Amino acid sequence: xxxxLFAAFALMLFAASxxxxxxxxxxxxxxxxxxxxxxxxxxxxxxHVVEEIAxxxxxxxxxxxxxxxxxDQTKPQLDVQLxxxxxxxxxxxxxxxxIVAECNAMAPLVANGPVLYCLSPSFAPAAGGYAFSGGTATxxxxxxxxxxxxxxxxxxxxxxxxxxxTGQHADGxxxxxxxxxENQGITIVEHQHFxxxxxxxxxxxxxxxxxGAQAMIAWxxxxxxxxxxxxxxxxxxxxxxxxxxxxxxxxxxxQYADFLxxxxxxxxxxxxxxxxMVKLDPRVEIAQQEMNESLAAHSLKPEIxxxxxxxxxxxxxxxxxKLGPDAxxxxxxxxxxxxxxxxxxxxxxxxxxxxxxxLGPDSAxxxxxxxxxxxxxxxxxxxxxxx
Numbered sequence: 001x002x003x004x005l006f007a008a009f010a011l012m013l014f015a016a017s018x019x020x021x022x023x024x025x026x027x028x029x030x031x032x033x034x035x036x037x038x039x040x041x042x043x044x045x046x047x048h049v050v051e052e053i054a055x056x057x058x059x060x061x062x063x064x065x066x067x068x069x070x071x072d073q074t075k076p077q078l079d080v081q082l083x084x085x086x087x088x089x090x091x092x093x094x095x096x097x098x099i100v101a102e103c104n105a106m107a108p109l110v111a112n113g114p115v116l117y118c119l120s121p122s123f124a125p126a127a128g129g130y131a132f133s134g135g136t137a138t139x140x141x142x143x144x145x146x147x148x149x150x151x152x153x154x155x156x157x158x159x160x161x162x163x164x165x166t167g168q169h170a171d172g173x174x175x176x177x178x179x180x181x182e183n184q185g186i187t188i189v190e191h192q193h194f195x196x197x198x199x200x201x202x203x204x205x206x207x208x209x210x211x212g213a214q215a216m217i218a219w220x221x222x223x224x225x226x227x228x229x230x231x232x233x234x235x236x237x238x239x240x241x242x243x244x245x246x247x248x249x250x251x252x253x254x255q256y257a258d259f260l261x262x263x264x265x266x267x268x269x270x271x272x273x274x275x276x277m278v279k280l281d282p283r284v285e286i287a288q289q290e291m292n293e294s295l296a297a298h299s300l301k302p303e304i305x306x307x308x309x310x311x312x313x314x315x316x317x318x319x320x321x322k323l324g325p326d327a328x329x330x331x332x333x334x335x336x337x338x339x340x341x342x343x344x345x346x347x348x349x350x351x352x353x354x355x356x357x358x359l360g361p362d363s364a365x366x367x368x369x370x371x372x373x374x375x376x377x378x379x380x381x382x383x384x385x386x387x
Contacts, residue, residue, distance in 0.1 A: 122138040266367050
């Protein structure tokens with residue numbers, strides 16, 4: 001009898017030990033192929049670093065964190081298929097995707113959980129639900145750029161946006177920002193659109209040039225923004241141009257080096273090195289220092305993939321650590337929604353105040369790319385205010 005008891009006890013210990021050693025899988029749906037691959041691949045590289053950090057500090061309840069990457073091929077219909085398959089496994093959380101259209105496609109599927117942490121700043125989830133959005137909100141990025149334009153005295157604005165979801169959202173966000181009393185002096189002198197697959201936007205650029213615009217917004221990412229930049233060079237349009245943080249990648253900047261505008265402005269989160277221009281919360285400074293050191297150890301530098309993906313992963317891991325490996329989607333959602341003082345690389349998160357992402361207007365800053373230093377350079381203080 002005693003032998004049987006000892007055997008049963010040993011089997012229980014073995015089972016508990018084996019369970020503790022099992023990885024805790026967190027599914028990450030991102031574009032590793034297709035038009036969004038340039039950002040998805042960078043996110044994957046960043047998450048390998050986050051995984052390493054998490055596992056050096058105990059994982060989740062003694063279980064190593066393992067990010068499982070699912071390629072949505074930059075296709076919303078595939079996001080629906082992948083998310084449906086993952087939801088059937090009853091996870092607490094899904095992270096992704098990196099593109100707003102993909103996140104919009106998945107959002108209806110998580111009305112009752114799991115938590116969906118989208119990595120697109122343009123995603124605007126319904127308040128109080130299971131969906132959250134990473135990074136500084138696109139409306140706040142646009143508002144910061146417009147404030148910077150206004151304070152620089154550039155009041156005549158040209159717009160060239162795509163007809164896709166990103167461009168449509170940007171049109172709306174620009175309209176809302178211009179409706180603010182502070183921006184009453186800014187006038188849209190020409191508003192043009194293009195199809196992201198177009199190979200030339202010369203006609204639209206010429207219209208903007210003839211309008212006398214002093215600055216321009218071209219809110220598109222990847223290959224389409226290269227088309228815009230080339231069009232500006234070809235038509236001799238030399239004015240400041242504000243664009244999406246989706247273009248905040250080193251690979252793009254190097255690829256576009258020959259035709260980058262003289263002054264390209266990006267609405268960024270706070271993560272790039274600020275060179276002492278501003279004193280951030282000391283805890284944010286520490287988080288940024290740790291991020292920079294961890295990335296540098298893998299020959300990586302922070303870019304948009306870091307800015308939108310790093311903090312969501314850290315928030316999710318902190319919640320799972322508190323709740324344990326058996327955390328439910330409801331428990332994790334409630335944990336995130338209760339956070340009011342979480343220090344990340346992009347600021348202090350307060351989900352009571354900003355329910356969809358925890359960050360507000362002061363998490364947006366205007367940066368440009370420094371080709372010589374190959375780095376992002378702050379041009380404004382948080383909110384787009386001149387230094």
